[in-house]
Amino acid sequence: MSEHPQRASFLANQRWFAGKGRDFEITDVRVLAALSETVRIELVDVAYAEGTPATETYQMPVSHYPGPQERLGHALVREGDGEWTYDAVHDRDAMAVYLEVFDTGEDLDGLAVHRLAGHDLDTSTHSTVFGGEQSNSSVAFGEDSLMKVFRKLTTGTNPDVEIHEALTRAGNTHVASLYGYLSAEDEQLQLAMLQQFLRTASDGWVLALTSARNLYLEADLHPHEVGGDFAAEAHRLGATIAEIHQVLAGTFGTTTIDPAAIGQQMSDRFRAATSVVPDLSAYEDAVQSRFAALAEVPSGTPGLVAHRIHGDLHLGQTLRTSLGWKLVDFEGEPAKPLAERRLPDSPWRDVAGMVRSLDYAAASTAADLEATEHGYDQIGYRAHEWVEHNVAALLDGYTEQRGVPITGVEQTLLDAYVADKAVYEAAYEARNRPGWLPIPLAALDRLAKQPR
DSSP: OOSOHHHHHHHHTOTTOTTTTSOEEEEEEEEEEESSSSEEEEEEEEEESSSSSSEEEEEEEEEEESSOOGGGGGGEEEEETTEEEEEGGGOHHHHHHHHHHHHHOOOBTTBEEEEOSSOOOOTTOOEEEOSOOSSEEEEEETTTEEEEEEOEEOSSOOHHHHHHHHHHHTTOSSSOOEEEEEEEGGGTEEEEEEEEOOTTOEEHHHHHHHHHHHHHHSTTOOGGGSTTOOHHHHHHHHHHHHHHHHHHHHHHOOEEOOHHHHHHHHHHHHHHHHHHOGGGGGGHHHHHHHHHHHHTSOTTOTTOEEBOOOSSOOGGGEEEETTEEEEOOTTOOTTSOHHHHTSOBOHHHHHHHHHHHHHHHHHHHHHHHHHHOSOOTTHHHHHHHHHHHHHHHHHHHHHHHHTSOOOHHHHHHHHHHHHHHHHHHHHHHHHHOGGGTHHHHHHHHHHHHSOO
16 A cells, blocks of 8 residues: 555656556655755656556645645645645746746756756746646746656656757757756756747647638639648658758767668567557558568668657647747657667658658547548548548658658658557557557558559
């Protein structure tokens, strides 16, 4: 039985807690640093009854008071021993302390404050917590800055901080500029980052959904004839991804990939996924042939470059601002170990992620219309037309920015990564959103029907 039942109950109900649905107990709570008399950072160690990982550590910034705070009742972590403790991200007074820590740039006991030059923080603003965050907690300070608090902590360098810092120092305009970050040097933990707040931003996923819906509602028009045509934005987005890849390659260096080894890893993942989604077996020949094609690419062939990439790229990781596209959340795929997320990888993994995301935008919108409207007999065909139109624009933007057309080897890589991503999506949807499982299965069905 946990010795921290109130904290455990609070933790189990947070969106950012990765152990939902697993039996766990809190084995330790320790204070990492005190930011003021009422604000401190606690580290909470969790042990699971079974499964992997067996243990995890979560960061819990808290504000504590000698009596209850009605304004923070929804964020109560625990009460007892004459102290009421609240999740600090919901406490504007506590967030003002964090902003002051960043502004002064002075290290605290056990806490290092890293500040990048070039921006004076507006400390007169109040904080607003974002409610939709999945794996971390984000707080906006007026329209000036945004702080992301990393919840699940792993020893080492967080790629979100590392890549934002590299791109900011390189003067790249396609990310929110990094203003600073907090770390616990003794424990090699990075705790939070402060960055530019993109106040004019529109969500890339929402823009794509709107474009697809506009097409479906215009029964006699093709994608390029609709007022909400997304192709120009897809082209710009492809160019943005290519530009960021170029900066990352130049900053962190490049290496090469072993195509046969990657193909084998994809093949193994497919076999594992069939135990979760038996329907995948119907597409085995088509999918495995794409993976097997990688084994036929000789090592050392041009086009097998690898470097640091985004690692979890989709439309939900993009923002369209008045100054162009921005990419966000460079943490990589959350399920992977941190050390693996920092390894060089093929840039075509990022491109494939965006290809699949475009398909998701078209398919999910089509499904919504088919469920609520009538007279859309050809909507599946039109969705596929929208995807082909925008994927072509995305790839054109990508290759034009880098100045080299896609090669045969690169197309083989892209085809394999797209299939691998669809297989991953099928297993994910089966576990988490069964209603969306038809989307990746339909993509694999189209793949199986393509001439070889």
